[in-house]
Every structure is written in structure tokens, then in C-alpha cells.
Amino acid sequence: MASGRSDATTDADALLAQLRAFEGRPSGPPAEARDEVNQAMIRHWVDAMGDDNPVYVDEESARANGFPGVVAPPTMLQAWIMRGYLSQPDGAWKAQRDASGEASAQEQLFDALNAAGFTSVVATNCDQEYVRPIVLGDRLTVTSVIDSVSPEKHTGLGDGHFVTTRLEFTDQHGERVATMRFRILRFRPQSSRPKDVALRPRPAITHDIAFFFEGARNGTLLIQRCAQCGVLRHPPRPACASCGSFEWDTVTASGRGTVYSFVVVHHPQVAAFDYPLPIAVVELEEGTRLVGDLIGIDPADVEIGMPVVAEMVAVDDELTIPMFRPAVPVGAGRVGAVTGDA
Amino acid sequence: MAEATRYYEDVEEGDEAPASSHTLTRTDLVRYAGASGDYNPMHHDEVLATAAGQPSVFGHGMFSMGLLGTALTDYVGPGNLTHYKVRFSRQTWPGEELTTKIVVTGKRVEDGRNLVDLECSLANGDGEVKVVGEATAVLPSKS
Numbered sequence: 481m482a483s484g485r486s487d488a489t490t491d492a493d494a495l496l497a498q499l500r501a502f503e504g505r506p507s508g509p510p511a512e513a514r515d516e517v518n519q520a521m522i523r524h525w526v527d528a529m530g531d532d533n534p535v536y537v538d539e540e541s542a543r544a545n546g547f548p549g550v551v552a553p554p555t556m557l558q559a560w561i562m563r564g565y566l567s568q569p570d571g572a573w574k575a576q577r578d579a580s581g582e583a584s585a586q587e588q589l590f591d592a593l594n595a596a597g598f599t600s601v602v603a604t605n606c607d608q609e610y611v612r613p614i615v616l617g618d619r620l621t622v623t624s625v626i627d628s629v630s631p632e633k634h635t636g637l638g639d640g641h642f643v644t645t646r647l648e649f650t651d652q653h654g655e656r657v658a659t660m661r662f663r664i665l666r667f668r669p670q671s672s673r674p675k676d677v678a679l680r681p682r683p684a685i686t687h688d689i690a691f692f693f694e695g696a697r698n699g700t701l702l703i704q705r706c707a708q709c710g711v712l713r714h715p716p717r718p719a720c721a722s723c724g725s726f727e728w729d730t731v732t733a734s735g736r737g738t739v740y741s742f743v744v745v746h747h748p749q750v751a752a753f754d755y756p757l758p759i760a761v762v763e764l765e766e767g768t769r770l771v772g773d774l775i776g777i778d779p780a781d782v783e784i785g786m787p788v789v790a791e792m793v794a795v796d797d798e799l800t801i802p803m804f805r806p807a808v809p810v811g812a813g814r815v816g817a818v819t820g821d822a
Numbered sequence: 823m824a825e826a827t828r829y830y831e832d833v834e835e836g837d838e839a840p841a842s843s844h845t846l847t848r849t850d851l852v853r854y855a856g857a858s859g860d861y862n863p864m865h866h867d868e869v870l871a872t873a874a875g876q877p878s879v880f881g882h883g884m885f886s887m888g889l890l891g892t893a894l895t896d897y898v899g900p901g902n903l904t905h906y907k908v909r910f911s912r913q914t915w916p917g918e919e920l921t922t923k924i925v926v927t928g929k930r931v932e933d934g935r936n937l938v939d940l941e942c943s944l945a946n947g948d949g950e951v952k953v954v955g956e957a958t959a960v961l962p963s964k965s
Contacts, residue, residue: 528856528885554906556858558860608905610905610906613900
């Protein structure tokens with residue numbers, strides 16, 4: 481609709497104006513590195529990277545290569561000011577912010593993006609400029625500024641805004657040692673993306689068992705009966721285990737039964753099923769047993785012996801199968817017990 | 823490894839730095855999380871990552887940048903790199919063999935400094951590019 485379209489455009493414009501207002505603002509207060517540039521952190525980093533350049537760990541090699549002493553790898557830059565676990569949402573930084581009562585500009589910007597549905601994030605670019613090598617003993621401080629926020633862009637991941645942050649690294653003398661620009665995409669997850677609808681596994685429908693699924697499609701629970709001795713059997717098979725006869729017919733079961741045994745499946749999970757998945761062996765009042773999903777009940781409430789009733793459930797266009805539902809709604813049964821025969 | 827000093831006169835446009843390869847493991851990601859302070863759980867918590875719809879944990883972008891950075895500093899010398907920028911184009915996954923490619927794209931003298939421009943990328947065994955970037959280094963002159 482034209483009006484809806486123009487409303488959406490106006491909303492996007494208003495949002496962009498709101499986001500653009502953050503450009504040029506410090507992301508937060510300057511952050512001083514918690515530790516001076518030190519050998520232990522460098523060693524952990526080069527070990528993790530598999531970087532065996534000796535200038536990062538050996539004074540003599542560093543000097544032989546023209547450095548005043550051991551240097552830090554240039555791409556380790558960010559590690560000096562990362563707050564590690566503290567920067568996680570429930571970490572000490574949040575506590576600090578809560579104490580000061582004020583969200584940083586970066587938090588406000590991200591809040592605004594979240595509120596507009598741009599809740600996912602991915603790093604897209606990193607740009608580092610090195611002014612001089614960082615050496616043992618340097619004490620770094622980072623000043624971070626929201627450089628730019630892009631208009632809404634269509635990307636392979638979804639629609640979103642690019643946010644570029646500029647981080648200036650200075651040393652203990654206030655001299656700039658490096659600059660880093662870090663660009664992220666805050667995007668709206670593509671929830672409208674057509675999900676592959678997972679189908680339940682297809683049963684192998686043979687001559688012997690076809691009647692069962694056909695009955696289910698017609699809303700009846702059919703049980704195979706030996707035409708010679710009358711014994712019921714399930715699952716369907718060609719011959720009677722009692723008398724050996726190949727002659728059989730079917731009876732329409734009432735669908736009433738009780739839980740003979742059950743399991744609740746948590747793992748492994750297969751698409752098309754909801755978990756936790758309660759599955760019961762149900763003893764029908766006609767006297768045979770069959771396996772089916774339990775529906776309409778919290779798995780924690782399932783009990784052996786509880787009365788259930790069959791319900792034919794069309795799980796997709798092609799497949800209808802019997803499932804079992806508590807005969808008395810759980811909870812209502814207890815009320816019934818108190819109030820007598822309502 | 824640090825090698826003998828590479829001089830401005832030693833490199834020509836079109837030269838390629840030696841490629842290096844590394845097969846990414848979950849242990850790499852845990853070590854990098856600890857070493858870098860980047861504890862985004864998508865990089866080490868398989869349960870959370872799969873719940874978020876990812877096939878598994880995946881590599882930090884900055885780990886890829888660091889791998890490629892190591893190949894760059896091995897080529898030009900750690901103190902000579904002045905500018906290095908990358909675009910993260912694909913996620914990296916445990917089990918992928920990541921190989922660097924670095925090509926000299928130009929040489930220029932600016933403000934009396936001998937600058938070498940390089941193009942660099944990191945790709946998996948199928949040639950899928952994970953990180954693509956550019957770098958500039960100042961190399962000493964023999965003269």
C-alpha cells in the first residue's frame with residue numbers, strides 16, 4: 481500500500497537521523513589497558529597464532545632486528561584493551577555502568593538498533609595503521625569514536641546498518657601508536673526466509689500394513705485380527721503367531737487405552753519432531769498394544785496406567801498417524817476426583 | 823620465522839610471499855579467546871553456537887586477520903608493516919585448512935620512504951576466500 485510504504489520510508493529516515501546523531505561521539509570513556517605490554521600476554525598470543533618470530537619473545541633477536549627490545553605483534557593491537565570476560569553482558573563493566581547510571585553512546589546506539597530489529601551482528605572490516613612498534617613496558621590507552629553509521633543496506637545476511645568505530649591507541653606519553661577502524665554490520669535476521677519444512681520419516685507401507693494407515697486417514701484405529709482364532713495383533717504381519725493362519729481381518733478399536741510404558745526423548749533430535757517428545761506403549765482396551773506419540777500433556781505429567789484416547793493426527797498432507805491424548809485432561813482429573821461425578 | 827632483512831630492492835611487483843597453511847581447530851579458538859580476550863561464546867561454546875543456528879563454533883575474524891598478519895610480517899618484517907586492512911568475507915570453521923596468499927602489487931617512494939603495497943587473502947582448501955585485504959610496508963633500502 482502506498483501509505484504503508486511511505487510510512488516505512490519515513491520510519492527509516494527517522495531512524496537514520498537518530499543513528500546519524502551518534503556519529504563523531506565517543507563510544508564510551510577512554511579505556512586504559514589493564515596491564516602494560518608484557519611478555520606473558522605476547523607469548524600466549526603468538527602461541528595461539530603459531531607465530532614463531534623471535535622478535536616477539538627474544539630480546540637479542542629483537543635488538544638484532546633493529547628494535548629497542550622485544551616488540552608485540554602488530555595485529556595483537558586489540559588484545560591490549562580487550563576486557564575479556566568482563567565485557568560480557570553480565571560482567572563487571574555492566575556493573576560499573578549501572579553504578580554510574582549512564583549508558584555509553586555505543587550502548588545507546590546499539591539499543592536503538594536493537595529496538596529497530598537490527599539485533600544480529602557480524603564484523604565486516606578491520607583496518608589497522610601502525611605508527612610505531614609497540615614494545616614491552618608500553619602502557620596503552622584507547623579512545624573510541626563512532627565514526628559512521630550507514631543508511632540501511634541490503635546484504636546477503638539481511639538488511640542492516642554498517643557501524644564503523646575508530647579506535648586511537650596512545651602510549652604512556654599521550655603519543656599515538658596506532659589507529660584501528662572496526663566495522664560491523666548490525667542486521668535484521670531473515671526470519672521470513674522460507675524454512676525447509678522437515679517431514680516426518682515416511683513409513684514403509686507394505687501390503688500387510690496399508691490398511692492401518694488408510695484407516696488412520698479415515699479417522700479410525702484399525703487393529704489386525706486373526707480370522708481363524710480371533711487373536712489381535714499389532715504391528716500388522718502376515719501370519720498369526722497363535723495359530724499360524726494367514727487369514728485376517730480388522731476390528732475398529734475404540735481408541736481407549738492406558739499407558740503401559742513410556743519414554744521421553746530428548747536426544748538425538750530429528751527435525752519435524754518437537755522435543756522433549758513423550759512416546760508411549762499404549763495398551764488398548766481391546767487387548768493389544770501399540771506405540772504412539774503422547775500429545776496434549778507435559779512430559780513431566782505422564783504416568784504409567786493413565787487413561788488415554790487415540791486421535792488421528794495429520795502430520796502433513798500425506799501422512800496421518802494415531803497419537804494418544806490423556807482421556808481426562810491432566811489437572812481436571814484431580815478436580816473431578818474432588819467434586820465427584822460431575 | 824624472521825628471515826634475513828628484505829630490502830626494497832629485493833621485491834618486485836608480482837612477487838609472491840611464501841604461502842603458509844594452518845588447519846583450524848577448536849583448541850586454536852579457545853587459545854585465541856584467552857590470548858585476545860575475545861570471549862564471544864560463538865567462538866568456543868558449541869552448544870550456544872548450534873542453538874543460534876550455526877553448524878558449529880567458528881573462528882574469530884581477528885584470528886584470521888592475525889594468521890594472515892603473521893604471513894605478512896614474516897615477509898616484510900614485523901616493524902615494517904605500517905598499514906593492514908581486511909574484509910571478513912566468510913566464516914572460518916574448525917577442520918578447514920587456511921592458506922595465505924600475499925602478492926606485491928606495487929612499489930613507490932613517498933616522503934623519502936620506500937613503500938611496498940601488497941594484496942593478501944586467506945582461503946580454505948576449496949579456494950573459498952575468508953579474508954581479503956591490503957597492506958603497506960616500509961622496506962629499508964640497500965643504498
